[in-house]
Amino acid sequence: MNKPRFTKILGKNIRNLRESKKMTQEQVAASGIDVKQYQRIERGLVNPTAYTLYLLSRVLECNLDELMPD
Numbered sequence: 001m002n003k004p005r006f007t008k009i010l011g012k013n014i015r016n017l018r019e020s021k022k023m024t025q026e027q028v029a030a031s032g033i034d035v036k037q038y039q040r041i042e043r044g045l046v047n048p049t050a051y052t053l054y055l056l057s058r059v060l061e062c063n064l065d066e067l068m069p070d
Contacts, residue, residue, distance in 0.1 A: 008044030009069035031059035
């Protein structure tokens with residue numbers, strides 16, 4: 001899988017988890033991520049750092065592997 005495809009799927013997985021928890025982008029970003037950066041992550045435009053993925057997994061109450069593309 002190439003990097004652009006990976007980041008698109010990753011963003012989709014994160015968005016699906018957020019929506020399943022009935023959270024807004026602003027609520028998730030309040031974990032310490034800039035809102036605009038978070039929006040770019042969901043759209044698959046950026047590849048988040050390991051620490052950002054850690055923050056997201058904590059606020060979304062999931063394991064890191066749930067965020068990752070298959």
